[in-house]
Amino acid sequence: MSDFLPSERRAPTQKGEARRLRLLDVAAQAFLAHGYAATSIQAIVREAGGSVATAYQLFGNKEGLLVAVLQREFQSLEASVFPEGLPDLPVARMLPEIAERLLARNVTPRAAGFYRLLLGEGVRLPRLAEPLAALVNQRIHAPLEQCLRSAQRRGELVIDDPARAARMLRQLLNGIAHDARIVGGRADGPTAEDLAACRYAIAAFLRTYQP
Known part of the structure:
Protein backbone atom coordinates (compact mmCIF):
# COMPACT_ATOMS: atom_id res chain seq x y z
CA MET A 1 0.00 0.00 0.00
CA SER A 2 1.31 3.45 -0.84
CA ASP A 3 2.42 5.72 2.00
CA PHE A 4 -0.19 8.20 0.73
CA LEU A 5 -3.10 5.74 0.92
CA PRO A 6 -4.59 4.74 4.28
CA SER A 7 -5.10 1.04 4.86
CA GLU A 8 -8.67 -0.01 4.20
CA ARG A 9 -10.46 -0.35 7.53
CA ARG A 10 -12.80 -3.29 7.19
CA ALA A 11 -15.40 -3.80 9.86
CA PRO A 12 -14.74 -6.75 12.21
CA THR A 13 -18.10 -8.44 11.58
CA GLN A 14 -20.05 -9.38 8.46
CA LYS A 15 -22.89 -7.10 9.49
CA GLY A 16 -20.47 -4.27 10.18
CA GLU A 17 -18.78 -4.75 6.81
CA ALA A 18 -22.15 -4.61 5.05
CA ARG A 19 -22.83 -1.34 6.88
CA ARG A 20 -19.42 0.03 5.87
CA LEU A 21 -20.10 -0.76 2.21
CA ARG A 22 -23.53 0.85 2.53
CA LEU A 23 -21.87 4.00 3.88
CA LEU A 24 -19.52 4.03 0.89
CA ASP A 25 -22.42 3.59 -1.55
CA VAL A 26 -24.41 6.43 -0.01
CA ALA A 27 -21.35 8.67 0.30
CA ALA A 28 -20.47 8.18 -3.36
CA GLN A 29 -23.97 9.13 -4.47
CA ALA A 30 -24.05 12.12 -2.11
CA PHE A 31 -20.68 13.46 -3.24
CA LEU A 32 -21.72 13.11 -6.88
CA ALA A 33 -25.13 14.69 -6.37
CA HIS A 34 -24.26 17.53 -4.00
CA GLY A 35 -20.49 17.96 -4.10
CA TYR A 36 -18.01 17.46 -1.30
CA ALA A 37 -18.54 20.74 0.55
CA ALA A 38 -22.34 20.41 0.65
CA THR A 39 -22.25 16.83 1.95
CA SER A 40 -21.90 16.00 5.64
CA ILE A 41 -21.09 12.73 7.34
CA GLN A 42 -24.24 13.21 9.43
CA ALA A 43 -26.41 13.33 6.29
CA ILE A 44 -24.69 10.25 4.88
CA VAL A 45 -25.26 8.32 8.10
CA ARG A 46 -28.94 9.34 8.21
CA GLU A 47 -29.39 7.88 4.73
CA ALA A 48 -27.21 4.80 5.21
CA GLY A 49 -28.08 3.91 8.80
CA GLY A 50 -25.72 3.26 11.68
CA SER A 51 -24.03 5.82 13.88
CA VAL A 52 -21.90 8.87 13.24
CA ALA A 53 -19.37 7.54 15.75
CA THR A 54 -18.92 4.36 13.73
CA ALA A 55 -18.45 6.36 10.53
CA TYR A 56 -15.71 8.42 12.15
CA GLN A 57 -14.12 5.26 13.55
CA LEU A 58 -14.03 3.69 10.09
CA PHE A 59 -12.99 6.70 8.02
CA GLY A 60 -11.53 9.27 10.40
CA ASN A 61 -13.25 12.29 8.87
CA LYS A 62 -15.08 13.38 5.72
CA GLU A 63 -11.85 13.61 3.74
CA GLY A 64 -11.00 10.04 4.78
CA LEU A 65 -14.45 8.96 3.64
CA LEU A 66 -13.89 10.53 0.22
CA VAL A 67 -10.52 8.77 -0.09
CA ALA A 68 -12.20 5.45 0.83
CA VAL A 69 -14.86 6.06 -1.83
CA LEU A 70 -12.14 6.76 -4.40
CA GLN A 71 -10.19 3.66 -3.36
CA ARG A 72 -13.27 1.56 -4.04
CA GLU A 73 -13.91 3.24 -7.39
CA PHE A 74 -10.34 2.71 -8.58
CA GLN A 75 -10.31 -0.88 -7.35
CA SER A 76 -13.43 -1.53 -9.42
CA LEU A 77 -11.86 0.24 -12.41
CA GLU A 78 -8.72 -1.89 -12.23
CA ALA A 79 -10.76 -5.10 -12.07
CA SER A 80 -12.77 -4.14 -15.16
CA VAL A 81 -9.86 -2.84 -17.26
CA PHE A 82 -7.21 -5.42 -16.35
CA PRO A 83 -8.99 -8.75 -15.85
CA GLU A 84 -6.98 -11.84 -15.05
CA GLY A 85 -5.18 -13.29 -18.06
CA LEU A 86 -5.30 -10.13 -20.18
CA PRO A 87 -1.53 -9.39 -19.90
CA ASP A 88 -0.86 -12.83 -21.41
CA LEU A 89 -2.61 -12.03 -24.68
CA PRO A 90 -0.56 -11.02 -27.74
CA VAL A 91 0.08 -7.30 -27.55
CA ALA A 92 -1.89 -6.59 -30.75
CA ARG A 93 -4.99 -7.97 -28.97
CA MET A 94 -4.12 -6.91 -25.43
CA LEU A 95 -3.62 -3.17 -25.91
CA ALA A 104 -15.68 2.74 -21.87
CA ARG A 105 -15.19 3.15 -18.13
CA ASN A 106 -13.93 6.74 -18.36
CA VAL A 107 -16.91 8.03 -20.36
CA THR A 108 -19.60 6.69 -18.03
CA PRO A 109 -21.66 9.36 -16.25
CA ARG A 110 -20.38 8.04 -12.91
CA ALA A 111 -16.71 8.35 -13.92
CA ALA A 112 -17.36 11.78 -15.43
CA GLY A 113 -19.04 12.84 -12.20
CA PHE A 114 -16.06 11.85 -10.10
CA TYR A 115 -13.71 13.55 -12.55
CA ARG A 116 -15.61 16.82 -12.31
CA LEU A 117 -15.91 16.48 -8.52
CA LEU A 118 -12.15 16.13 -8.17
CA LEU A 119 -11.50 19.03 -10.52
CA GLY A 120 -13.78 21.20 -8.45
CA GLU A 121 -12.54 20.14 -5.03
CA GLY A 122 -8.85 19.73 -5.83
CA VAL A 123 -8.02 23.38 -5.12
CA ARG A 124 -9.93 23.38 -1.83
CA LEU A 125 -8.52 20.01 -0.77
CA PRO A 126 -4.86 20.03 -1.80
CA ARG A 127 -4.15 17.10 0.50
CA LEU A 128 -6.16 14.90 -1.88
CA ALA A 129 -3.51 15.30 -4.57
CA GLU A 130 -1.10 12.75 -3.13
CA PRO A 131 -3.60 9.95 -2.36
CA LEU A 132 -5.28 10.51 -5.73
CA ALA A 133 -1.96 10.30 -7.58
CA ALA A 134 -1.13 7.15 -5.62
CA LEU A 135 -4.46 5.58 -6.61
CA VAL A 136 -3.93 6.38 -10.29
CA ASN A 137 -0.44 4.90 -10.10
CA GLN A 138 -1.50 1.78 -8.20
CA ARG A 139 -4.68 0.95 -10.08
CA ILE A 140 -4.04 2.20 -13.64
CA HIS A 141 -0.45 3.17 -14.35
CA ALA A 142 1.30 0.23 -12.66
CA PRO A 143 -0.90 -2.48 -14.25
CA LEU A 144 -0.55 -0.84 -17.67
CA GLU A 145 3.21 -0.64 -17.27
CA GLN A 146 3.33 -4.31 -16.29
CA CYS A 147 1.35 -5.22 -19.42
CA LEU A 148 3.91 -3.36 -21.55
CA ARG A 149 6.79 -5.05 -19.74
CA SER A 150 5.19 -8.46 -20.27
CA ALA A 151 4.89 -7.79 -24.00
CA GLN A 152 8.49 -6.59 -24.07
CA ARG A 153 9.71 -9.79 -22.38
CA ARG A 154 7.93 -11.77 -25.09
CA GLY A 155 9.75 -9.75 -27.74
CA GLU A 156 6.58 -8.05 -28.99
CA LEU A 157 7.62 -4.52 -28.00
CA VAL A 158 10.90 -2.64 -27.75
CA ILE A 159 10.50 0.22 -25.24
CA ASP A 160 13.37 2.14 -23.69
CA ASP A 161 11.22 3.43 -20.79
CA PRO A 162 8.06 1.37 -20.15
CA ALA A 163 6.99 3.59 -17.25
CA ARG A 164 6.91 6.72 -19.39
CA ALA A 165 5.39 4.84 -22.32
CA ALA A 166 2.56 3.69 -20.04
CA ARG A 167 2.04 7.24 -18.80
CA MET A 168 1.94 8.56 -22.38
CA LEU A 169 -0.59 5.92 -23.43
CA ARG A 170 -2.79 6.60 -20.42
CA GLN A 171 -2.78 10.33 -21.17
CA LEU A 172 -3.72 9.68 -24.80
CA LEU A 173 -6.71 7.62 -23.71
CA ASN A 174 -7.71 10.17 -21.07
CA GLY A 175 -7.68 12.84 -23.75
CA ILE A 176 -10.14 10.88 -25.87
CA ALA A 177 -12.53 10.73 -22.89
CA HIS A 178 -12.19 14.45 -22.16
CA ASP A 179 -15.17 15.70 -24.21
CA ALA A 180 -17.48 13.11 -22.64
CA ARG A 181 -16.36 14.09 -19.15
CA ILE A 182 -17.10 17.77 -19.77
CA VAL A 183 -20.71 17.06 -20.75
CA GLY A 184 -21.36 14.63 -17.90
CA GLY A 185 -20.48 11.35 -19.58
CA ARG A 186 -22.16 9.15 -22.14
CA ALA A 187 -24.78 6.74 -20.83
CA ASP A 188 -24.63 4.81 -24.12
CA GLY A 189 -20.86 4.38 -23.96
CA PRO A 190 -18.16 5.70 -26.30
CA THR A 191 -19.24 7.15 -29.63
CA ALA A 192 -18.05 5.71 -32.92
CA GLU A 193 -15.60 8.62 -33.16
CA ASP A 194 -14.32 7.93 -29.64
CA LEU A 195 -13.64 4.32 -30.56
CA ALA A 196 -12.03 5.28 -33.87
CA ALA A 197 -9.70 7.71 -32.07
CA CYS A 198 -8.91 5.04 -29.48
CA ARG A 199 -7.98 2.48 -32.15
CA TYR A 200 -5.93 5.07 -34.04
CA ALA A 201 -3.98 5.90 -30.88
CA ILE A 202 -3.24 2.23 -30.18
CA ALA A 203 -2.19 1.60 -33.78
CA ALA A 204 0.21 4.57 -33.60
CA PHE A 205 1.59 3.31 -30.28
CA LEU A 206 2.19 -0.15 -31.71
CA ARG A 207 3.88 1.24 -34.83
CA THR A 208 6.24 3.15 -32.56
CA TYR A 209 7.23 0.29 -30.27
CA GLN A 210 6.82 -2.94 -32.22
CA PRO A 211 10.14 -4.32 -33.54
Whole structure:
Protein backbone atom coordinates (compact mmCIF):
# COMPACT_ATOMS: atom_id res chain seq x y z
CA MET A 1 0.00 0.00 0.00
CA SER A 2 1.31 3.45 -0.84
CA ASP A 3 2.42 5.72 2.00
CA PHE A 4 -0.19 8.20 0.73
CA LEU A 5 -3.10 5.74 0.92
CA PRO A 6 -4.59 4.74 4.28
CA SER A 7 -5.10 1.04 4.86
CA GLU A 8 -8.67 -0.01 4.20
CA ARG A 9 -10.46 -0.35 7.53
CA ARG A 10 -12.80 -3.29 7.19
CA ALA A 11 -15.40 -3.80 9.86
CA PRO A 12 -14.74 -6.75 12.21
CA THR A 13 -18.10 -8.44 11.58
CA GLN A 14 -20.05 -9.38 8.46
CA LYS A 15 -22.89 -7.10 9.49
CA GLY A 16 -20.47 -4.27 10.18
CA GLU A 17 -18.78 -4.75 6.81
CA ALA A 18 -22.15 -4.61 5.05
CA ARG A 19 -22.83 -1.34 6.88
CA ARG A 20 -19.42 0.03 5.87
CA LEU A 21 -20.10 -0.76 2.21
CA ARG A 22 -23.53 0.85 2.53
CA LEU A 23 -21.87 4.00 3.88
CA LEU A 24 -19.52 4.03 0.89
CA ASP A 25 -22.42 3.59 -1.55
CA VAL A 26 -24.41 6.43 -0.01
CA ALA A 27 -21.35 8.67 0.30
CA ALA A 28 -20.47 8.18 -3.36
CA GLN A 29 -23.97 9.13 -4.47
CA ALA A 30 -24.05 12.12 -2.11
CA PHE A 31 -20.68 13.46 -3.24
CA LEU A 32 -21.72 13.11 -6.88
CA ALA A 33 -25.13 14.69 -6.37
CA HIS A 34 -24.26 17.53 -4.00
CA GLY A 35 -20.49 17.96 -4.10
CA TYR A 36 -18.01 17.46 -1.30
CA ALA A 37 -18.54 20.74 0.55
CA ALA A 38 -22.34 20.41 0.65
CA THR A 39 -22.25 16.83 1.95
CA SER A 40 -21.90 16.00 5.64
CA ILE A 41 -21.09 12.73 7.34
CA GLN A 42 -24.24 13.21 9.43
CA ALA A 43 -26.41 13.33 6.29
CA ILE A 44 -24.69 10.25 4.88
CA VAL A 45 -25.26 8.32 8.10
CA ARG A 46 -28.94 9.34 8.21
CA GLU A 47 -29.39 7.88 4.73
CA ALA A 48 -27.21 4.80 5.21
CA GLY A 49 -28.08 3.91 8.80
CA GLY A 50 -25.72 3.26 11.68
CA SER A 51 -24.03 5.82 13.88
CA VAL A 52 -21.90 8.87 13.24
CA ALA A 53 -19.37 7.54 15.75
CA THR A 54 -18.92 4.36 13.73
CA ALA A 55 -18.45 6.36 10.53
CA TYR A 56 -15.71 8.42 12.15
CA GLN A 57 -14.12 5.26 13.55
CA LEU A 58 -14.03 3.69 10.09
CA PHE A 59 -12.99 6.70 8.02
CA GLY A 60 -11.53 9.27 10.40
CA ASN A 61 -13.25 12.29 8.87
CA LYS A 62 -15.08 13.38 5.72
CA GLU A 63 -11.85 13.61 3.74
CA GLY A 64 -11.00 10.04 4.78
CA LEU A 65 -14.45 8.96 3.64
CA LEU A 66 -13.89 10.53 0.22
CA VAL A 67 -10.52 8.77 -0.09
CA ALA A 68 -12.20 5.45 0.83
CA VAL A 69 -14.86 6.06 -1.83
CA LEU A 70 -12.14 6.76 -4.40
CA GLN A 71 -10.19 3.66 -3.36
CA ARG A 72 -13.27 1.56 -4.04
CA GLU A 73 -13.91 3.24 -7.39
CA PHE A 74 -10.34 2.71 -8.58
CA GLN A 75 -10.31 -0.88 -7.35
CA SER A 76 -13.43 -1.53 -9.42
CA LEU A 77 -11.86 0.24 -12.41
CA GLU A 78 -8.72 -1.89 -12.23
CA ALA A 79 -10.76 -5.10 -12.07
CA SER A 80 -12.77 -4.14 -15.16
CA VAL A 81 -9.86 -2.84 -17.26
CA PHE A 82 -7.21 -5.42 -16.35
CA PRO A 83 -8.99 -8.75 -15.85
CA GLU A 84 -6.98 -11.84 -15.05
CA GLY A 85 -5.18 -13.29 -18.06
CA LEU A 86 -5.30 -10.13 -20.18
CA PRO A 87 -1.53 -9.39 -19.90
CA ASP A 88 -0.86 -12.83 -21.41
CA LEU A 89 -2.61 -12.03 -24.68
CA PRO A 90 -0.56 -11.02 -27.74
CA VAL A 91 0.08 -7.30 -27.55
CA ALA A 92 -1.89 -6.59 -30.75
CA ARG A 93 -4.99 -7.97 -28.97
CA MET A 94 -4.12 -6.91 -25.43
CA LEU A 95 -3.62 -3.17 -25.91
CA PRO A 96 -6.80 -2.52 -27.95
CA GLU A 97 -8.76 -4.47 -25.34
CA ILE A 98 -7.27 -2.49 -22.46
CA ALA A 99 -7.76 0.81 -24.28
CA GLU A 100 -11.41 0.20 -25.13
CA ARG A 101 -12.16 -1.06 -21.61
CA LEU A 102 -10.55 2.03 -20.08
CA LEU A 103 -12.30 4.36 -22.51
CA ALA A 104 -15.68 2.74 -21.87
CA ARG A 105 -15.19 3.15 -18.13
CA ASN A 106 -13.93 6.74 -18.36
CA VAL A 107 -16.91 8.03 -20.36
CA THR A 108 -19.60 6.69 -18.03
CA PRO A 109 -21.66 9.36 -16.25
CA ARG A 110 -20.38 8.04 -12.91
CA ALA A 111 -16.71 8.35 -13.92
CA ALA A 112 -17.36 11.78 -15.43
CA GLY A 113 -19.04 12.84 -12.20
CA PHE A 114 -16.06 11.85 -10.10
CA TYR A 115 -13.71 13.55 -12.55
CA ARG A 116 -15.61 16.82 -12.31
CA LEU A 117 -15.91 16.48 -8.52
CA LEU A 118 -12.15 16.13 -8.17
CA LEU A 119 -11.50 19.03 -10.52
CA GLY A 120 -13.78 21.20 -8.45
CA GLU A 121 -12.54 20.14 -5.03
CA GLY A 122 -8.85 19.73 -5.83
CA VAL A 123 -8.02 23.38 -5.12
CA ARG A 124 -9.93 23.38 -1.83
CA LEU A 125 -8.52 20.01 -0.77
CA PRO A 126 -4.86 20.03 -1.80
CA ARG A 127 -4.15 17.10 0.50
CA LEU A 128 -6.16 14.90 -1.88
CA ALA A 129 -3.51 15.30 -4.57
CA GLU A 130 -1.10 12.75 -3.13
CA PRO A 131 -3.60 9.95 -2.36
CA LEU A 132 -5.28 10.51 -5.73
CA ALA A 133 -1.96 10.30 -7.58
CA ALA A 134 -1.13 7.15 -5.62
CA LEU A 135 -4.46 5.58 -6.61
CA VAL A 136 -3.93 6.38 -10.29
CA ASN A 137 -0.44 4.90 -10.10
CA GLN A 138 -1.50 1.78 -8.20
CA ARG A 139 -4.68 0.95 -10.08
CA ILE A 140 -4.04 2.20 -13.64
CA HIS A 141 -0.45 3.17 -14.35
CA ALA A 142 1.30 0.23 -12.66
CA PRO A 143 -0.90 -2.48 -14.25
CA LEU A 144 -0.55 -0.84 -17.67
CA GLU A 145 3.21 -0.64 -17.27
CA GLN A 146 3.33 -4.31 -16.29
CA CYS A 147 1.35 -5.22 -19.42
CA LEU A 148 3.91 -3.36 -21.55
CA ARG A 149 6.79 -5.05 -19.74
CA SER A 150 5.19 -8.46 -20.27
CA ALA A 151 4.89 -7.79 -24.00
CA GLN A 152 8.49 -6.59 -24.07
CA ARG A 153 9.71 -9.79 -22.38
CA ARG A 154 7.93 -11.77 -25.09
CA GLY A 155 9.75 -9.75 -27.74
CA GLU A 156 6.58 -8.05 -28.99
CA LEU A 157 7.62 -4.52 -28.00
CA VAL A 158 10.90 -2.64 -27.75
CA ILE A 159 10.50 0.22 -25.24
CA ASP A 160 13.37 2.14 -23.69
CA ASP A 161 11.22 3.43 -20.79
CA PRO A 162 8.06 1.37 -20.15
CA ALA A 163 6.99 3.59 -17.25
CA ARG A 164 6.91 6.72 -19.39
CA ALA A 165 5.39 4.84 -22.32
CA ALA A 166 2.56 3.69 -20.04
CA ARG A 167 2.04 7.24 -18.80
CA MET A 168 1.94 8.56 -22.38
CA LEU A 169 -0.59 5.92 -23.43
CA ARG A 170 -2.79 6.60 -20.42
CA GLN A 171 -2.78 10.33 -21.17
CA LEU A 172 -3.72 9.68 -24.80
CA LEU A 173 -6.71 7.62 -23.71
CA ASN A 174 -7.71 10.17 -21.07
CA GLY A 175 -7.68 12.84 -23.75
CA ILE A 176 -10.14 10.88 -25.87
CA ALA A 177 -12.53 10.73 -22.89
CA HIS A 178 -12.19 14.45 -22.16
CA ASP A 179 -15.17 15.70 -24.21
CA ALA A 180 -17.48 13.11 -22.64
CA ARG A 181 -16.36 14.09 -19.15
CA ILE A 182 -17.10 17.77 -19.77
CA VAL A 183 -20.71 17.06 -20.75
CA GLY A 184 -21.36 14.63 -17.90
CA GLY A 185 -20.48 11.35 -19.58
CA ARG A 186 -22.16 9.15 -22.14
CA ALA A 187 -24.78 6.74 -20.83
CA ASP A 188 -24.63 4.81 -24.12
CA GLY A 189 -20.86 4.38 -23.96
CA PRO A 190 -18.16 5.70 -26.30
CA THR A 191 -19.24 7.15 -29.63
CA ALA A 192 -18.05 5.71 -32.92
CA GLU A 193 -15.60 8.62 -33.16
CA ASP A 194 -14.32 7.93 -29.64
CA LEU A 195 -13.64 4.32 -30.56
CA ALA A 196 -12.03 5.28 -33.87
CA ALA A 197 -9.70 7.71 -32.07
CA CYS A 198 -8.91 5.04 -29.48
CA ARG A 199 -7.98 2.48 -32.15
CA TYR A 200 -5.93 5.07 -34.04
CA ALA A 201 -3.98 5.90 -30.88
CA ILE A 202 -3.24 2.23 -30.18
CA ALA A 203 -2.19 1.60 -33.78
CA ALA A 204 0.21 4.57 -33.60
CA PHE A 205 1.59 3.31 -30.28
CA LEU A 206 2.19 -0.15 -31.71
CA ARG A 207 3.88 1.24 -34.83
CA THR A 208 6.24 3.15 -32.56
CA TYR A 209 7.23 0.29 -30.27
CA GLN A 210 6.82 -2.94 -32.22
CA PRO A 211 10.14 -4.32 -33.54
